[in-house]
Amino acid sequence: MIYKRLLLSLLPSIALASGSVSAYEKLEPPHDYDQVAQEIVATLESVHYNKTLIDDEISEQAFDNYLDALDPSRSFLLKRDVESLSQYRNTFDDALRNGDSQVAYDIYNLYLERAEARLEKVLAEIPDMVKSFSYDVDESLNADPDKLAWAETETELDNYWRKRIKNRALTLKLNGEEQQDIIDAIERRYRSQLRQIDQTNAVDVFQSFANSVTAALDPHTSYFAPRASEAFNINMSLSLEGIGAVLQMEDDYTKVVRLIPGGPAEAQNELAPNDRIIAVGQEGEPMVDVIGMRLDDVVDMIRGERGTNVVLEIIPATSSTQNSKKITITREKVKLEDQSAQKKIVEVERGGETFKVGVIELPTFYSDFAAIQRGDRDYKSSTRDTKKLIEELQEEGITALILDLRNNGGGSLQEANSLTGLFIPAGPVVQIRDASGRVSILGDQDRDVAYSGPMAVMVNRMSASASEIVAGALKDYGRAIIVGDQTFGKGTVQVLQEVDKGQLKITQAKFYRVSGESTQHQGVMPDINFPSLINTDEVGESALEKPLPWDKIHETRYPVYWHFDEYLADLTSLHEKRIKQDANFVALEDQIAYVKQQNEHFKSISLNERTREQQREESEQSGLDRENKRRQALNLPTIEDVDDIEAPEEDVYAHEAAEVILDFISLYQQNH
Structure with missing residues (x-):
């Protein structure tokens, strides 16, 4: 019997199963x-x-x-x-x-x-x-x-x-x-x-x-022996206990691929994609070095009873030196409700008037399948929750809407399809081409629209799979302007097939936008680029070995509601002028330039103590100088220690996305 399941998320890597063999005992094929x-x-x-x-x-x-x-x-x-x-x-x-x-x-x-x-x-x-x-x-x-x-x-x-x-x-x-x-x-x-x-x-x-x-x-095609297959199926569920991070092996290092939305690591905000974990410790016990350790054993060390602490020694991805730091994360279980859509309002002052722009943060495309199977009519889903939040935001008098898909690694294809339908009348959403070349179209059948006003979709390099389907569809339909960074580029579909022992996860199809463009490899390119610390050369489908290529098939028939292309030159000019004067973005651009420059120098690690101390001092001083320059521009008190640096309270990306969509409204009104 063959068992198949669509796999749309960025999936965790699974290490080998464990057993035992005495020293120098040769192994023979089973x-x-x-x-x-x-x-x-x-x-x-x-x-x-x-x-x-x-x-x-x-x-x-x-x-x-x-x-x-x-x-x-x-x-x-x-x-x-x-x-x-x-x-x-x-x-x-x-x-x-x-x-x-x-x-x-x-x-x-x-x-x-x-x-x-x-x-x-x-x-x-x-x-x-x-x-x-x-x-x-x-x-x-x-x-x-x-x-x-x-x-x-x-x-x-x-x-x-x-x-x-x-x-x-x-x-x-x-x-x-x-x-x-x-x-x-x-x-x-x-x-x-x-x-x-x-x-x-x-x-x-x-x-x-x-x-x-x-x-x-x-x-994305791989074989799981029975024990690894069991671990894989556990990781596919929403009941994850630990720190809420997807890990994989790279060379001898355990590397963070992404953070689970709503998980402890994301909430704690010290661990980030591409960070390398080099040691793990339990409360009151010595740190254990995990360089060269198998992934499943590292994962076992990080997991534990909820409410307990795990200490990680990491080399940050954004660090310009090889020096490490220790962070402590409290283990918790990642629950469906922690991944639910959330809303907020960004207020923008213009010409003496305050404009409200609604933001819906969607960490994943979810649906409570257990509640559906129980016959619960009030089950949670990303589409239902988003529709409800849209209604609440409209009651609060928003001028425009932002759908925030940053760090959304995917989820349910059906939910991605129905959620897109909240913003368009009935029509195609995504094309799926299988190995035989047959193309099937998945689309929205409901002509009702929850929100028809101007909107933006905010993405970054960690927006993947189902997120790319939604962003690509709303871009092609001219329903939203896409802002942020190039998305991950995972445009393939995997199925699980049982073999005699274990499972084979196999790439069986590719996604294509209604325009005919694949989301594979290239992802969805933003209309307006935001600066990002994530290095697209090191993170994303194109950074993986042997990714399937980008290509294009025939487009489908679909209407275009807003012709954003006609405004992109002006929108880009206004955006670039604004961020050059925004202290938060100036500090971010400086940090990106510094890290990029230093990383070129640190492909060779100095083993001289004084040199390493100088590198750390220069890195810390550079970070402190950037932060105080930002604070002075914002009339905030300066700080004396790099450890006192905290992330800005305001989401500067969401605020700039609000500015961009308000720019569009203004330009559109001038031309109509």
């Missing part, structure tokens, strides 16, 4: 998974959107993917090992097709031998190594993953490990740790990594092998 391998090939070739033949070209990509999964930081294998293993480069396709995965275990067993020998050697040397470090030597550690190469010799690899350990020791020293505590912390890291390697079982290896092949097709 032959009860031979049929699974053949099922995976058959399903990929028949169901995947591209219907790609699993051949030698795919095998070569899969081979590279597999080595990257095993040794992402080039820490264990030598160049000669990789050259020797290259004999298997063209065999991954045949191995999967024939149900014989021995090749994956031959490669893994060599990695296992190298990794255990290296970690045991490192653990024996850490105390003396840390005590011998001189932090006044001018040397650096390569921090650019694109320039990491396989070491030629053991001596070269020894030096690389020495620098890695020295960097961690220096980071802890700069954070005020004593030498013995530094030694203990680093030993904990590598004991943990060794333990995790030793706990890897044959099913883990099979899953990694299968996913090396699926990743060669696109970043």
Whole structure:
């Protein structure tokens, strides 16, 4: 029996299942998974959107993917090992097709031998190594993953490990740790990594092998072995307990992909997308270094009983140095009501008159399916809640409306469709093209319109999937001007299909706007760009490996209500003039320029203590200067410590979006 489910959200990455294996015990293929391998090939070739033949070209990509999964930081294998293993480069396709995965275990067993020998050697040397470090030597550690190469010799690899350990020791020293505590912390890291390697079982290896092949097709197709499949299904529910963050592995780091709307991390406002978590601690216990740790184990450490605190040591994505900081988050359960639509009013003074612009913040496209199944006529849904909020805002006398889809990672396609219908009469909303080329159209059948006035849709790089469908439809219909940043670009549909053991999440279709343009890869481009600290080169579909491309199909028939294009030049000019005089945006632009400049310099990490201290001092002083410049422009008291910097009480983006839509109303009235 095949089980399918549409997957429209940005989905969490799931790490391998855990088991156990004693040191140096070679792993052998589990032959009860031979049929699974053949099922995976058959399903990929028949169901995947591209219907790609699993051949030698795919095998070569899969081979590279597999080595990257095993040794992402080039820490264990030598160049000669990789050259020797290259004999298997063209065999991954045949191995999967024939149900014989021995090749994956031959490669893994060599990695296992190298990794255990290296970690045991490192653990024996850490105390003396840390005590011998001189932090006044001018040397650096390569921090650019694109320039990491396989070491030629053991001596070269020894030096690389020495620098890695020295960097961690220096980071802890700069954070005020004593030498013995530094030694203990680093030993904990590598004991943990060794333990995790030793706990890897044959099913883990099979899953990694299968996913090396699926990743060669696109970043959203993957195989989940039974335990990982169970974890995936738990993560798909709205009952998430922990900090409310979607995490994935990148190189040896646990990286924050996005924050769950309504979750503790979003409310606490110190964790952000692209931050890297390098250590996790429980209240009253030592921090545990998680660099190189498996994702599922990191997640298990972060999760816990609601009301308890977890301490995270992070390297912020916006930091211009490699220095870390600690943050504390109280664990809670993310509930449906915490993700509900909310309203507020932005007041704008113009010509002695106050204009009210309504804002509806929509964190996700939700529907209480359990209440619907119970027959509850008063069930919650994003469309119902938004319609009610629109009515309330109209009663409060708003001049225009903003739909805020920032950080909205998607949700229910049906809700995205019906919510779009609140702003247009009956008509198409999204086109869906399947692997056979057939195009189906999903649209609004209800001719009633909840709001017909001027509006804007606010998006950012974390607006994805269903959010992009809504923003794209309202843009094409000329119902809203789009403001903010380029959206994520996830315009593909995944289904879950059961195989003999576990599940295959497979890309089966693509979304297209009514204009015929895909939302895949490119996303939805804003009409008016707002400055953003999110680097689109590092976050978004285009930053992933092997994303499906942007393309275009035939447009559908649809009316255009407002011709925003005719006003964009004037609207852009007014917007740019305004933000150049807005102290909040001036400070933001300065920070973006500073971080961009510094990040180019910090692709190599200095291991000199004084240099690192200077970098931190310069970074903190730069942040303090920007904040005080902003405060002086706003006639606010200045501050003396960077730790006293707080986010502006006013949502400057929402205020500027209100200004833009009011500009449009004014220009439109002048021309009519």
